[in-house]
Amino acid sequence: MNLFFGDSIAFLAGDDRWILYNVRTKTALGLDGASLSAFGTLQSPGSDRLKETGPFRVWDVSWFSQTGGTLDDPTRICRDPDSWQEPRILGKEAFFAELTSRWLAISDYPAYQRNFERPAHPLDKMRLGNFHDQLGRHLLFERRTDPSEWWIGQKFKDDGTVRTDNPYGTVQWPALVSYFEARLTKGLRVLDVGCGTGVFAREIARHGAEVVGIDPSDKYLAIAHSYGTGNCSYFPVPLGTDQGFEKITDESFDIVFMSDALLFSFVSISPRDVVDPSMILSEIRRVLKPGGAFISVEPHGDFYLAPWLGAENAPWTVLYEHRSRHFSTAPVFGQSAKAVLKTGFALVHFEELYRANNCVSGNMRMDEFTGEFPLWTLTEYRKD
Amino acid sequence: MRLYAASPMNSMERTRNIMKVKTAIYNYFNKIPLFACKSEEQKDECFYLDEHLIDSLGIIEMISTLENDFDIRFEAEHLQSDEFLTVKGLVSMVERMCAEQGKLP
Numbered sequence: 001m002n003l004f005f006g007d008s009i010a011f012l013a014g015d016d017r018w019i020l021y022n023v024r025t026k027t028a029l030g031l032d033g034a035s036l037s038a039f040g041t042l043q044s045p046g047s048d049r050l051k052e053t054g055p056f057r058v059w060d061v062s063w064f065s066q067t068g069g070t071l072d073d074p075t076r077i078c079r080d081p082d083s084w085q086e087p088r089i090l091g092k093e094a095f096f097a098e099l100t101s102r103w104l105a106i107s108d109y110p111a112y113q114r115n116f117e118r119p120a121h122p123l124d125k126m127r128l129g130n131f132h133d134q135l136g137r138h139l140l141f142e143r144r145t146d147p148s149e150w151w152i153g154q155k156f157k158d159d160g161t162v163r164t165d166n167p168y169g170t171v172q173w174p175a176l177v178s179y180f181e182a183r184l185t186k187g188l189r190v191l192d193v194g195c196g197t198g199v200f201a202r203e204i205a206r207h208g209a210e211v212v213g214i215d216p217s218d219k220y221l222a223i224a225h226s227y228g229t230g231n232c233s234y235f236p237v238p239l240g241t242d243q244g245f246e247k248i249t250d251e252s253f254d255i256v257f258m259s260d261a262l263l264f265s266f267v268s269i270s271p272r273d274v275v276d277p278s279m280i281l282s283e284i285r286r287v288l289k290p291g292g293a294f295i296s297v298e299p300h301g302d303f304y305l306a307p308w309l310g311a312e313n314a315p316w317t318v319l320y321e322h323r324s325r326h327f328s329t330a331p332v333f334g335q336s337a338k339a340v341l342k343t344g345f346a347l348v349h350f351e352e353l354y355r356a357n358n359c360v361s362g363n364m365r366m367d368e369f370t371g372e373f374p375l376w377t378l379t380e381y382r383k384d
Numbered sequence: 385m386r387l388y389a390a391s392p393m394n395s396m397e398r399t400r401n402i403m404k405v406k407t408a409i410y411n412y413f414n415k416i417p418l419f420a421c422k423s424e425e426q427k428d429e430c431f432y433l434d435e436h437l438i439d440s441l442g443i444i445e446m447i448s449t450l451e452n453d454f455d456i457r458f459e460a461e462h463l464q465s466d467e468f469l470t471v472k473g474l475v476s477m478v479e480r481m482c483a484e485q486g487k488l489p
Contacts, residue, residue: 120433120434121433121434121436122433122439122440122443123433123443123463123464123468123469124433125464136440140440140443140444141460141463142460144444270439272436
């Protein structure tokens with residue numbers, strides 16, 4: 001039997017307590033130094049059996065750490081050894097089974113690889129799927145929560161403003177507020193594509209722009225309406241289908257704004273859907289006036305959902321995919337920019353968004369990570 | 385009104401209960417045309433998720449319907465079991481849950 005270990009790392013969590021972690025499956029096991037050494041012997045050439053007989057001390061340290069929000073710690077490790085339960089004491093066979101069931105020692109490589117395919121159906125146990133597949137399964141079948149309600153709660157406060165205790169409020173919101181401040185003038189006509197509950201539409205309208213928000217969700221639009229419309233109007237449009245923005249006339253907007261929505265045209269939500277960004281991009285171009293702007297803020301293709309590793313105040317991460325999208329749900333910038341430019345746009349502004357200097361979430365690890373690594377890109381294109 | 389079994393069920397009661405559960409679950413799936421047109425045998429063996437007869441929101445709707453109709457509660461391990469994936473498996477799982485929880489279907 002050949003074992004594979006290429007995706008696992010180990011790091012010290014506390015006094016004689018180690019965490020063994022597969023960066024792809026995000027599965028982990030806590031173990032003491034002696035058990036880690038025994039694991040190490042499995043890696044010598046030709047060795048596929050534990051030499052030590054144990055007993056081995058292990059702790060369950062895995063949990064779905066994004067229960068509170070998509071931008072919570074994506075690492076899925078219970079880091080603090082003080083909060084670990086009592087260890088389990090295992091014999092040799094049980095310890096080996098623990099390592100293989102968590103993909104820390106991989107004996108069935110084809111089965112391991114199958115994890116990175118999209119699930120055949122929502123209860124497919126053989127395939128982990130991408131982040132949205134995993135989050136959906138967690139919310140629907142473990143938390144038994146409606147994902148659309150959960151999504152609102154992880155992003156907004158009850159009064160409809162953006163939460164300030166996570167990167168929506170410490171990274172994305174301040175960057176957009178200052179961009180809008182510099183960019184928007186009174187009387188502009190702005191189309192917010194995928195406006196959701198209208199938080200950005202309202203902010204854009206505050207600058208005197210006339211905003212039309214479109215979204216496929218009647219539920220979100222009803223919430224948008226509940227905050228008052230003012231300079232905003234909202235319409236349901238079946239984004240993500242093969243229908244365009246048929247009700248919107250050609251060349252009628254100065255700016256099209258889109259946030260956290262274009263990604264779904266690159267990586268489908270449902271595993272069975274085939275996506276093609278060219279349709280929505282040509283619709284965006286069609287409704288823009290000559291020389292009009294497409295402003296796009298989207299999750300960063302590399303660092304959004306990348307594990308938060310290192311010390312609390314000295315973050316580092318591990319990237320194991322850039323081109324493929326087995327886990328990440330956002331395209332890398334090269335892919336999205338290529339598609340937009342091909343549609344007939346020119347790039348006029350690009351920045352990666354970090355935590356704003358004066359904004360803290362209250363979670364030091366989150367703040368240090370988002371200060372060092374960008375979670376979004378902000379791009380402006382001009383219609384050619 | 386909830387009905388609770390007063391004494392352990394005999395095998396005749398159990399058979400009757402299986403039929404009740406089966407009827408209720410079949411009635412649910414028969415609303416899906418691609419299921420309704422199957423033979424009895426095909427229906428029993430139907431992997432309704434693999435065949436994409438219902439999607440993730442459909443599963444949630446089905447789970448809450450069965451939970452309300454039978455006054456039972458599906459836990460994560462029920463949803464992860466292979467039994468949950470076929471109509472026949474679902475019938476025996478629901479019937480067993482009713483029996484274990486002392487509830488009449």
